[in-house]
Every structure is written in structure tokens, then in C-alpha cells.
Amino acid sequence: MVNMIIDGKNVSAPKDSMLLEVIRGAGISVPTLCAHESVSRSGACRLCVVEIKKGNRTRIVTSCLYGAEEGLIVNTKSDRVLNVRRLVMELLLARCPESEVLQNLAKEMGVEAQTRFVADSDKGKCILCRSCVRVCEEVVGVSAIGLFARGSRKTVGTPFMEQSDACIGCGACVYVCPTNHIVMISTGDKRKIWGRKFKMQDCSKCGKFFAPVDQLKFISKKTGTSMEDLSVCTECR
Amino acid sequence: MTKITSAQALRQVQEDLKKNFDPSKKLVTICAGTGCRGYGCMKVKEELEAEIKKQNMDVEVRATGCFGFCEKGPLVIVHPEKVFYQQVKVKDVADIIGKTVATGEVVEKLLYRDPNTNQTVLREEDVPFYKKQNRLVFGQNGLIDPTRIEDYLILGGYSALAKTLSDFTPEGVISEVKKAGLRGRGGGGFQAGVKWEGSRKAHGEPKYVIANGDEGDPGAYMDRSLMEGNPHSVLEGMAIGAYAIGASEGYIYVRHEYPLAVLHLTMAIAAAKEAGLLGKNILGTNFSFDIHINKGGGAFVCGESSALFASIEGRAGEPRAKYIHAVERGLWDKPTVLNNVETWANVPLIINKGADWYASIGTEGSKGTKIFSLVGKINNTGLIEVPMGITLREIVYDMGGGIPKGRKFKAVQTGGPSGGCIPESLLDLPVDFDKLYEVGSMMGSGGMIVMDDKSCMVDVARYFLNFLQEESCGKCVPCREGVRRMREILDDICSGKGREGDVELLEHLSIGVADGSLCALGGSAPNPVLSTIKYFREEYDAHIKEHRCPAGVCKALITYSIDAEECTGCTLCSKVCPVDAISGEKKKAHKIDNEKCTRCGACIESCKFDAILVK
Numbered sequence: 001m002v003n004m005i006i007d008g009k010n011v012s013a014p015k016d017s018m019l020l021e022v023i024r025g026a027g028i029s030v031p032t033l034c035a036h037e038s039v040s041r042s043g044a045c046r047l048c049v050v051e052i053k054k055g056n057r058t059r060i061v062t063s064c065l066y067g068a069e070e071g072l073i074v075n076t077k078s079d080r081v082l083n084v085r086r087l088v089m090e091l092l093l094a095r096c097p098e099s100e101v102l103q104n105l106a107k108e109m110g111v112e113a114q115t116r117f118v119a120d121s122d123k124g125k126c127i128l129c130r131s132c133v134r135v136c137e138e139v140v141g142v143s144a145i146g147l148f149a150r151g152s153r154k155t156v157g158t159p160f161m162e163q164s165d166a167c168i169g170c171g172a173c174v175y176v177c178p179t180n181h182i183v184m185i186s187t188g189d190k191r192k193i194w195g196r197k198f199k200m201q202d203c204s205k206c207g208k209f210f211a212p213v214d215q216l217k218f219i220s221k222k223t224g225t226s227m228e229d230l231s232v233c234t235e236c237r
Numbered sequence: 238m239t240k241i242t243s244a245q246a247l248r249q250v251q252e253d254l255k256k257n258f259d260p261s262k263k264l265v266t267i268c269a270g271t272g273c274r275g276y277g278c279m280k281v282k283e284e285l286e287a288e289i290k291k292q293n294m295d296v297e298v299r300a301t302g303c304f305g306f307c308e309k310g311p312l313v314i315v316h317p318e319k320v321f322y323q324q325v326k327v328k329d330v331a332d333i334i335g336k337t338v339a340t341g342e343v344v345e346k347l348l349y350r351d352p353n354t355n356q357t358v359l360r361e362e363d364v365p366f367y368k369k370q371n372r373l374v375f376g377q378n379g380l381i382d383p384t385r386i387e388d389y390l391i392l393g394g395y396s397a398l399a400k401t402l403s404d405f406t407p408e409g410v411i412s413e414v415k416k417a418g419l420r421g422r423g424g425g426g427f428q429a430g431v432k433w434e435g436s437r438k439a440h441g442e443p444k445y446v447i448a449n450g451d452e453g454d455p456g457a458y459m460d461r462s463l464m465e466g467n468p469h470s471v472l473e474g475m476a477i478g479a480y481a482i483g484a485s486e487g488y489i490y491v492r493h494e495y496p497l498a499v500l501h502l503t504m505a506i507a508a509a510k511e512a513g514l515l516g517k518n519i520l521g522t523n524f525s526f527d528i529h530i531n532k533g534g535g536a537f538v539c540g541e542s543s544a545l546f547a548s549i550e551g552r553a554g555e556p557r558a559k560y561i562h563a564v565e566r567g568l569w570d571k572p573t574v575l576n577n578v579e580t581w582a583n584v585p586l587i588i589n590k591g592a593d594w595y596a597s598i599g600t601e602g603s604k605g606t607k608i609f610s611l612v613g614k615i616n617n618t619g620l621i622e623v624p625m626g627i628t629l630r631e632i633v634y635d636m637g638g639g640i641p642k643g644r645k646f647k648a649v650q651t652g653g654p655s656g657g658c659i660p661e662s663l664l665d666l667p668v669d670f671d672k673l674y675e676v677g678s679m680m681g682s683g684g685m686i687v688m689d690d691k692s693c694m695v696d697v698a699r700y701f702l703n704f705l706q707e708e709s710c711g712k713c714v715p716c717r718e719g720v721r722r723m724r725e726i727l728d729d730i731c732s733g734k735g736r737e738g739d740v741e742l743l744e745h746l747s748i749g750v751a752d753g754s755l756c757a758l759g760g761s762a763p764n765p766v767l768s769t770i771k772y773f774r775e776e777y778d779a780h781i782k783e784h785r786c787p788a789g790v791c792k793a794l795i796t797y798s799i800d801a802e803e804c805t806g807c808t809l810c811s812k813v814c815p816v817d818a819i820s821g822e823k824k825k826a827h828k829i830d831n832e833k834c835t836r837c838g839a840c841i842e843s844c845k846f847d848a849i850l851v852k
Contacts, residue, residue: 042557042712043557043558043713043755044712044713044714044755045713045714046713046714046715046753046754046755049752049753060752060753061558061560062558062755065558065560066558066560067560080748080752083748083749083752084715084749084752084753086749087715087719087746087749087750087753088714088715088749088753091714091715091718091719091722092714092718094718094722095718116726116736116739116742117722117725118725127714128711128712128714128717130712147553147711149711150536150538150707150708150709150710150711151706151707151708151709151710151711151717151721152706152709152711152717152718152721153711154710154711154712154717
């Protein structure tokens with residue numbers, strides 16, 4: 001265990017924990033958009049920044065990636081911290097003016113849109129948190145989507161934005177997306193995602209369409225479970 | 238070359254090379270750096286060789302690394318008299334060989350002429366551009382054919398490595414480098430010895446040393462010239478560093494836009510391995526060290542350490558949060574020392590001549606020399622190596638020869654795109670790491686872009702922010718989105734759409750972008766804006782409040798007209814105007830139609846009478 005002072009309170013925490021968890025454990029709220037429990041952390045959104053003091057040196061760090069340390073003094077609400085968070089929200093609101101998630105979060109944080117910025121119309125609701133890319137690589141294991149280009153042209157998608165053979169249509173990316181940017185439409189025996197149509201498997205017991213055939217084939221290949229066994233939906237299993 | 242298996246054998250090889258070298262023999266060196274190659278120096282070299290053959294002479298022509306005085310290339314020196322010829326063309330070769338080489342007669346028209354005194358200068362060291370330099374690191378460039386290891390050995394090359402292996406413990410090397418006070422030449426200015434010590438003590442195997450040759454600042458090319466011109470000095474420095482930290486593998490990360498550097502490094506590594514100066518059991522000791530070259534795609538952000546590691550590892554060049562330092566977990570999460578090319582090239586000097594000698598050069602906090610690329614609105618463009626602490630005034634006026642066309646100096650931008658602009662009032666600032674930082678700029682890798690009164694400082698800030706927003710990797714929000722928004726506001730100001738409060742907003746955004754960004758690219762991106770606001774606020778105000786660009790650069794805020802008094806009606810401007818905006822009769826004053834004029838500047842360049850007015 002290590003002992004720290006967070007916003008004036010003494011807090012102890014396991015040595016290998018991250019500041020974000022320690023701070024939240026102490027009942028202090030910290031906004032985040034890119035730290036999803038299912039994937040590794042990238043520190044991309046910068047909302048979880050806090051100010052730390054070690055010796056005489058203070059600096060701004062992302063609490064999602066900074067490990068708990070003995071003697072650390074943490075300020076989660078300093079002017080510098082709040083200024084970064086406000087800037088990040090203003091920038092994201094200008095990038096994704098349609099996002100309700102961002103609007104609600106901004107309201108909670110007391111941040112209003114910066115009117116000097118011209119709102120984007122081509123970025124959808126994507127804030128480039130990269131949770132979708134990480135879940136596809138780390139959890140699903142197919143790496144069907146990735147990031148390409150750099151700077152403000154950076155985009156998430158399948159290679160060359162073409163239909164991807166690697167994608168199994170599982171929808172994990174949709175599940176982790178914090179702003180509901182990724183569109184997945186499932187109707188009857190069809191599912192559409194990332195520009196590709198998937199055939200859905202009907203449950204051999206109840207007849208309900210429950211998963212893309214490609215996903216079940218992928219699971220079958222990976223686990224050795226027969227397609228027959230996998231053709232039963234989770235509710236009927 | 239046969240394998241050298243001991244320090245003693247290395248000395249013998251060096252002695253033998255010296256014995257076979259006759260210093261009184263004629264030798265013609267020609268600068269063959271990338272700049273001079275652009276001027277066509279390789280054709281001159283071929284002609285020199287052909288002419289020597291024709292005259293049946295026994296004279297070596299040696300294509301060396303960059304001499305530094307790029308403004309005046311191609312450069313040729315005739316040894317042993319060291320006669321310095323500049324802007325040499327193929328047609329001049331017959332004179333050089335027929336007169337200077339054959340009889341010692343000097344070809345007056347090829348000598349450098351000092352524009353201030355109108356006197357010609359015979360030797361390189363007497364040219365004002367070189368006079369105040371102290372070319373410790375860069376000096377051998379002009380003597381060595383970088384494709385021949387022998388040229389490096391004859392000058393005492395690899396002696397420092399031999400000395401390290403025989404006289405120093407790894408800790409001893411580290412304490413020597415710390416004592417010398419060598420700070421990283423790549424931008425951060427971190428104490429190299431402290432970095433090495435951290436890596437030596439860090440747990441984890443294997444350990445790596447890396448040379449950062451991802452020189453991405455517009456206008457900076459000192460690392461390229463070192464890699465091209467004296468690759469063995471970089472390899473030797475790296476080998477010493479590897480011994481100090483306990484690494485057996487190293488990488489040179491060099492951008493693929495530097496093909497000559499890649500070629501010369503590749504040849505140098507092969508030659509050093511063959512000679513037993515790299516590879517297994519170097520100089521017969523237990524120390525083994527190998528170097529790989531990694532060609533980068535030329536992304537500016539890959540100069541940042543963690544992005545550079547990602548790139549070597551085969552991933553996209555994006556930085557990661559560095560809460561555990563690279564000396565403990567760097568490349569492949571192993572202890573890694575990453576130093577800039579120039580930093581590595583300093584290391585052999587420290588070992589050869591001692592930390593005390595090294596620390597006697599420079600200022601209190603910045604030791605040794607620094608190579609700067611002096612570019613922009615300056616008479617003598619080129620690379621200069623000067624002791625730390627020299628003033629900007631000496632650099633701009635004594636070495637740089639001042640501003641072309643007698644224009645007024647306005648600012649010098651140091652530290653690359655994320656550096657700052659330093660105004661005339663600070664010209665007497667001694668240049669070192671700390672002083673540059675104090676005035677809102679930085680050393681960076683040593684770029685110096687000089688600007689005259691025709692440079693608009695708002696436009697300059699806009700240019701650098703545009704560069705940075707394009708080079709941002711796009712990972713974190715403050716850098717990707719924030720720098721873009723700042724650039725958009727600067728775009729507005731430059732096109733006459735600036736609003737009251739924009740300057741304050743830019744300052745405010747700067748704080749958030751600097752504080753919130755993941756890596757140093759975003760962290761220092763606001764510098765060009767902040768430093769131009771600090772020193773040239775009145776230019777911002779002129780753009781925003783008066784819709785006026787005082788320097789006459791921002792197209793939306795200026796109009797062209799023709800001074801009827803000066804115009805002779807030569808019609809040249811109307812011929813070069815791409816949009817037919819200029820009309821008038823021959824020998825009578827012309828007129829510009831401002832509706833049609835795109836303010837491209839073609840007329841200004843063509844007018845011999847300075848009759849085009851910009852307001």
C-alpha cells in the first residue's frame with residue numbers, strides 16, 4: 001500500500017493501482033471518455049488530468065495512466081486541471097456538435113461551447129478515443145479497424161475504408177464507443193456495420209437471429225466448439 | 238581492412254596510415270554534402286578527376302562531407318596550401334588544376350570576397366563565416382571521405398573507444414560525461430551523463446542505445462551533415478555510450494529523406510565491423526556492440542522519444558504517456574538511452590580530451606559547442622559550430638554576414654517549429670540552453686531562421702502552427718484539435734477576419750494546449766504564438782484592429798500599386814503578371830487593377846526600379 005494526499009485527504013491505495021481508480025475510490029469524480037474497462041489505456045482524451053506534486057515540482061498527468069506513488073500530493077480540481085478539462089470539452093464539442101453524450105457531459109462540467117470555433121460537420125461523433133480499435137485488437141483479436149492518417153485528418157476505419165474481410169461483425173466496437181459514433185443496424189437476418197453486410201445466424205432452438213455467422217465461425221475456429229453447438233442463442237443454452 | 242584486435246593494433250594502424258600520408262602532397266577536397274550536390278558538385282568532382290588524368294598528375298580528389306558554408310557551394314579546397322574556392326563550376330576546373338594545383342597560382346575570381354571590405358580571402362579559416370567558429374565536432378567533415386574508414390582513423394578515429402575500453406570502467410565513462418556537462422543536442426537539453434547513469438542502473442536486459450537522426454525541423458540539417466560527412470564519429474560515440482550503460486545493440490533512427498546519410502552510415506557500419514571496431518569482441522575485448530539502421534518515414538513527431546520507439550518497433554509513430562522514463566523502459570520496454578546524433582558525436586571528444594577541457598568551453602549551464610543551421614533572410618546560409626554563450630548578434634552579423642539587400646533585422650526563430658521568435662532587442666543574448674528558454678524560445682536541435690522587416694510575425698506563427706497541426710500525430714485532443722483551432726484563428730487574423738479578443742483567446746488556448754498535451758510536440762506547439770505575441774503584439778493589433786499587415790505579407794490585407802514616378806514603362810511587370818492585372822503603354826507609367834491582382838509578387842520580383850508599392 002502507498003499513502004497519498006488527494007484534494008487534502010489522506011488516501012492509501014494498493015501500489016499497482018492507477019490514480020484514476022484511487023481518486024474515484026476516494027469518492028471524487030473524474031470525467032473520462034477514453035478509459036474503458038475492457039481495453040488498455042491510451043491517455044488520448046486528456047479529460048482525467050490531475051495535478052501532482054512531487055517534492056517542489058508540480059505537473060499535469062493523466063490519472064488513468066499514472067500509478068499510485070508514496071507521498072504523492074494530488075489535486076484534482078486545480079485551476080490548471082479545470083482549464084485543461086474545459087479546453088478538451090470545448091474542442092470536442094466543436095469537433096462533434098451532434099453528440100448528446102458530449103453535450104450532457106459538458107453540462108455536468110459546466111462547460112459551454114466555444115463560439116469562436118467553427119463547428120466541424122465531417123467528423124460525426126467520433127472523438128478518436130480509440131477504444132473501438134483497442135477492443136477489436138485486444139479483446140476480439142481480429143484488428144479489423146485501425147487508425148489512419150495523422151493530425152486532424154486522423155480517422156478510424158477499416159483499411160482504405162473498404163469492406164473488411166477481417167471484421168466478424170461482432171459489434172464490440174459499438175459497445176465500447178463512448179459517443180455512439182459507430183453505426184450498426186441489425187434487421188432480421190442481416191446486420192450492417194463498417195460498410196459490410198453480415199448474414200445473421202438464427203437460433204436452432206428459438207429461431208431468433210442472434211449473431212453474425214462470421215462471428216460464430218471465428219469463435220468455432222478459435223475455441224474448437226462446433227458450429228452446431230454455437231448455433232444456439234445464449235438465452236436457449 | 239583486416240580486423241584490429243587490440244588498442245595497440247589500432248595505434249599501429251593509425252601510425253601506418255600517417256606514415257603513408259605525405260602532408261606536402263597536393264590534395265583537392267570538394268564538399269559533397271547534400272547541399273553542394275544540389276549545386277552540382279559531383280559533376281565538378283568528375284571534371285577535376287578527368288582534368289588531373291588528362292594532365293597526368295598524381296593528385297587525389299576527395300569528396301568530403303559538408304563544409305558548412307552552403308550559401309557559396311560548391312566549395313573546393315586545394316591542399317596543402319588550403320586555398321579556398323567557392324561557387325566552383327565545371328568550367329572553373331581547368332583553372333584550378335592548371336594554375337593552383339600545377340603551379341600554386343591562385344584563381345582570384347573563385348576566392349571568397351568579403352562584401353564588407355571587398356577584399357578576397359585566401360583560406361577557409363580567414364573567411365568571416367568561419368572565423369569565430371570552433372568546429373570541434375564538425376571540423377573533420379571537410380577532411381574526411383565519409384566512405385573510407387581510413388580517413389577517420391588517420392585523424393585519430395576510434396582512439397576514444399580504445400581508451401574507453403582500456404582505461405575506463407563503465408561508471409568511469411558516465412562520471413566523465415557528467416563532469417563534462419554534456420547536454421542533449423536534440424531539444425530537451427537533458428544531461429546526457431545522468432541519462433546514461435539511469436539506464437546503467439535500470440533493471441532489464443537487453444539495454445539499447447539509439448541515435449536520434451529524425452531531424453524534422455524546417456531549415457535544420459546539422460545532424461544530416463554529421464551522418465553524411467562523419468558517420469564514424471556518431472558510431473564511435475554510440476559504442477562508448479553502449480559500453481557505459483551495458484548495451485550490446487544500438488539503432489540509428491534516420492529519416493528516409495536522407496538517402497546519403499543512410500548510405501554513408503551503412504557503409505561506415507560495415508567498415509567498422511570489418512575492422513573489428515563494431516560487432517563481437519571489439520578491439521579484442523569482451524565488449525560486443527552492433528548497430529542497426531532504422532529508416533523513418535519522415536514524420537516530425539517521430540523525433541519524440543516514445544514515438545520513435547513505437548516506429549522502430551514497427552507500430553505507428555505515436556507517443557505514449559511517459560510516466561516511466563525511457564532509461565528504464567524505452568525501446569521494447571527495455572532500458573534505453575536515446576541521444577541526438579550531435580550529442581553522440583561529442584562523446585569521443587570528451588573521452589579523448591577530458592571532461593575538464595570540454596567543460597572549459599561554453600557557459601555555466603551549457604558546455605561545449607553547438608552546431609546551428611543558419612537560414613532564412615541571412616547573407617551566409619550554412620552550418621556553424623560555435624561555443625555555447627556566443628551572442629545572437631555575432632551569429633547573425635559576424636558569421637551570417639547580416640541581412641540581404643541591407644534590410645532591417647526583425648527576429649530570429651530558434652528551436653524549430655516549436656521554438657520562439659527572438660526580437661532585435663535581445664540580439665546580445667548569449668546563446669545557451671537556459672538563456673533561450675528564459676526568453677520564451679529554446680535550443681531545440683539548433684535551427685535558426687532569420688527574418689527581416691518583410692516577414693510578418695503573425696504569418697510566421699501561422700506557418701509554424703500549420704506545420705505542427707499537420708505533423709501532430711492526432712492522438713490526444715489538445716494537440717490534434719487545439720493546435721488546429723489556434724491555426725484557424727491565426728488564419729482569420731491573416732485574412733482580415735480577426736476579432737477583438739483573439740489574441741487573449743490564443744494566449745488562453747496556449748496554456749491549455751501546453752498543459753494538456755500528451756507529448757512535447759503539443760506541449761511546445763504554442764511557443765511560436767506566445768513568443769510572437771510577446772514581442773510583436775503590435776503586429777497582431779494592426780491585423781485585427783486596422784486590417785493592415787505592416788510587413789506587407791498577408792494578401793488579404795495588402796494592395797499593390799505602381800509608383801508613377803519610378804515606373805519607366807518597361808512593360809516587364811505586365812508580361813509576368815499571371816492574371817493580366819497590369820496595363821499601360823510602353824514607356825509610360827503602368828497601373829495595377831486591384832480587382833484582378835492576386836498579390837502573387839511576380840511583378841515585385843520582376844521590377845528593376847522598385848516601382849511596385851505594397852500597402
